[in-house]
Amino acid sequence: MRYWLLGLPSEEFTDQQAYSYDSVALPGGAASPVNDGDSVAVAGPEGVFAVGEARGGVVRYRARTEEVVQAEVGLGLSLIDQERLAAWTAPFANSAVNGQRRDWLVTLSLPVEASTKGEAVRQFWSYVRSLGPSELPTFVAPYGNELDGQAYLLGVEHEQDPEE
Numbered sequence: 302m303r304y305w306l307l308g309l310p311s312e313e314f315t316d317q318q319a320y321s322y323d324s325v326a327l328p329g330g331a332a333s334p335v336n337d338g339d340s341v342a343v344a345g346p347e348g349v350f351a352v353g354e355a356r357g358g359v360v361r362y363r364a365r366t367e368e369v370v371q372a373e374v375g376l377g378l379s380l381i382d383q384e385r386l387a388a389w390t391a392p393f394a395n396s397a398v399n400g401q402r403r404d405w406l407v408t409l410s411l412p413v414e415a416s417t418k419g420e421a422v423r424q425f426w427s428y429v430r431s432l433g434p435s436e437l438p439t440f441v442a443p444y445g446n447e448l449d450g451q452a453y454l455l456g457v458e459h460e461q462d463p464e465e
Contacts (some may be wrong), residue, residue: 314345330358366393404444
């Protein structure tokens with residue numbers, strides 16, 4: 302088994318943070334130098350956010366972190382040693398992708414000016430599509446404890462200061 306680092310471009314990292322994916326494609330797909338069963342740390346511009354196993358031209362996530370582990374990484378694939386992989390992924394090694402699940406209340410509210418309810422709904426979905434997960438905050442709270450809610454952008458906790 303070999304150990305790899307996959308550095309994603311900014312746009313792909315943002316996409317991976319914004320949506321629920323269980324894998325990411327390897328450059329070159331099945332023709333990449335990564336063998337099935339190899340371990341791969343996956344990083345964005347600021348550092349490592351996941352670790353997974355190569356299978357059929359993709360990296361299937363084993364664990365992800367909400368807080369990126371700071372690391373200097375380049376784009377593409379790099380062969381790394383086991384110690385470096387362990388150091389980068391230790392902070393979230395116990396946070397399995399499909400770990401214990403619980404109920405969350407996720408909400409999105411927008412004030413919309415419209416003449417009818419139907420138009421208001423169409424305007425709402427137009428705003429959601431145009432703003433997307435990088436500009437449109439969602440609020441997440443444990444189900445039954447809504448007062449403990451936090452704002453999130455791109456899957457990361459975000460302060461909602463009206464001055465910003």
